Amino acid sequence: MTVRRAWLAHVPAQRTAPENGGIIPMSLRTVHFVMPGGVDDPAAPSGGNAYDRRVCLDLPGFGWQADRLPVPGDWPRPDATDREALARTLRELPDDTVVLLDGLVACAAPEVVVPEAERLRLAVLVHLPLGDETGLDPAVAADLDTRERAVLRAVPAVIATSDWAVRRLVSHHGLAPERVHLAAPGADIAPLAPGTDGVSHLVCVAAVTPRKGQHRLVEALAAVRDLPWTCDLVGGLGHDPGYVAHLRTLIERHGLADRLRLTGPRSGADLDASYAAADLMVLTSYAETYGMAVTEALARGIPVLATDVGGLPEAVGRAPDGGVPGILVPPEDPAALAAELRGWFGEADVRRRLKAAARGRRAALDGWATTARSLAGVLGRLPETPRRAA
Numbered sequence: 001m002t003v004r005r006a007w008l009a010h011v012p013a014q015r016t017a018p019e020n021g022g023i024i025p026m027s028l029r030t031v032h033f034v035m036p037g038g039v040d041d042p043a044a045p046s047g048g049n050a051y052d053r054r055v056c057l058d059l060p061g062f063g064w065q066a067d068r069l070p071v072p073g074d075w076p077r078p079d080a081t082d083r084e085a086l087a088r089t090l091r092e093l094p095d096d097t098v099v100l101l102d103g104l105v106a107c108a109a110p111e112v113v114v115p116e117a118e119r120l121r122l123a124v125l126v127h128l129p130l131g132d133e134t135g136l137d138p139a140v141a142a143d144l145d146t147r148e149r150a151v152l153r154a155v156p157a158v159i160a161t162s163d164w165a166v167r168r169l170v171s172h173h174g175l176a177p178e179r180v181h182l183a184a185p186g187a188d189i190a191p192l193a194p195g196t197d198g199v200s201h202l203v204c205v206a207a208v209t210p211r212k213g214q215h216r217l218v219e220a221l222a223a224v225r226d227l228p229w230t231c232d233l234v235g236g237l238g239h240d241p242g243y244v245a246h247l248r249t250l251i252e253r254h255g256l257a258d259r260l261r262l263t264g265p266r267s268g269a270d271l272d273a274s275y276a277a278a279d280l281m282v283l284t285s286y287a288e289t290y291g292m293a294v295t296e297a298l299a300r301g302i303p304v305l306a307t308d309v310g311g312l313p314e315a316v317g318r319a320p321d322g323g324v325p326g327i328l329v330p331p332e333d334p335a336a337l338a339a340e341l342r343g344w345f346g347e348a349d350v351r352r353r354l355k356a357a358a359r360g361r362r363a364a365l366d367g368w369a370t371t372a373r374s375l376a377g378v379l380g381r382l383p384e385t386p387r388r389a390a
Contacts, residue, residue, distance in 0.1 A: 095120070183378070187366070305344070308329060318361065
């Protein structure tokens with residue numbers, strides 16, 4: 001299978017702007033970007049929302065102006081009102097309009113999106129296959145999976161955020177490989193994190209949900225309670241209140257309340273401060289298409305301990321000298337996680353090696369301009385005229 005990448009060659013002609021020494025497009029085309037209504041909600045941050053917001057800023061540098069179209073609703077489980085809001089949004093766009101849809105919205109409503117593929121030039125950006133969310137009732141997961149397949153088979157272009165996700169979508173939904181494209185998240189290089197004491201303060205940046213597996217982290221930390229660690233779980237608490245309550249109970253049961261904090265969501269300077277205090281980033285997800293929190297940590301030179309799932313190995317990556325800036329453990333294995341934590345605390349050479357690799361990886365991370373360039377290439381190759389119903 002060949003993964004098609006979108007390159008700068010597909011960007012419209014450019015001209016030099018002498019007044020600022022830069023390069024700007026001669027003219028901007030417009031892509032209408034349909035995204036979840038809560039994309040800007042600071043109480044519910046997510047990697048997908050951050051990706052959507054950021055690429056809108058960078059696309060103009062590659063010939064595309066993004067017209068943001070947030071659609072309110074409980075995505076990906078919309079009710080009739082939510083579906084009508086999406087239908088109205090798409091219905092108001094002229095024929096042959098270029099539209100990029102966040103998969104959280106598009107893949108939940110094939111009855112709305114599939115007919116519009118006959119008159120609009122559609123691309124769907126999949127941050128996470130809908131059926132991969134952990135904790136869903138099997139019947140609900142199967143229904144979401146079916147809905148997603150119908151949408152992705154109907155549109156001319158699908159965009160995924162890792163090589164793993166490209167392969168997953170092609171094989172799982174039977175998509176033609178040439179229609180599935182890669183646009184991996186970028187990273188903004190930040191100042192090196194000073195940490196706390198170089199070893200003991202852990203941070204996990206992830207929404208508190210079953211898919212992120214924070215209960216496994218609690219179990220692993222309980223097994224190494226003799227070590228002098230502290231840990232902040234930074235992430236939204238409103239996605240699954242039942243799971244949050246379970247996690248709090250588990251923390252209390254293990255007597256870890258004075259060392260393990262659920263901080264709630266953080267952004268901006270507060271999130272920067274959380275990373276700055278971190279000696280080690282820990283992520284225990286059951287499923288990730290990429291793992292932007294991993295590259296956010298590496299962009300500050302923070303080593304990573306994560307589960308070996310989905311696109312996380314790609315996010316961890318390697319430094320230019322081949323060094324690996326993190327440790328990957330099998331999913332569903334808190335004992336393996338605890339063993340690696342003991343190694344982190346007990347072996348200074350391990351810490352030095354991981355920190356050196358993290359700094360090397362930091363310098364080699366792709367920026368968001370690379371992401372925007374890839375998206376621009378996909379948009380530029382959409383068929384000029386959608387297929388029409390016979």
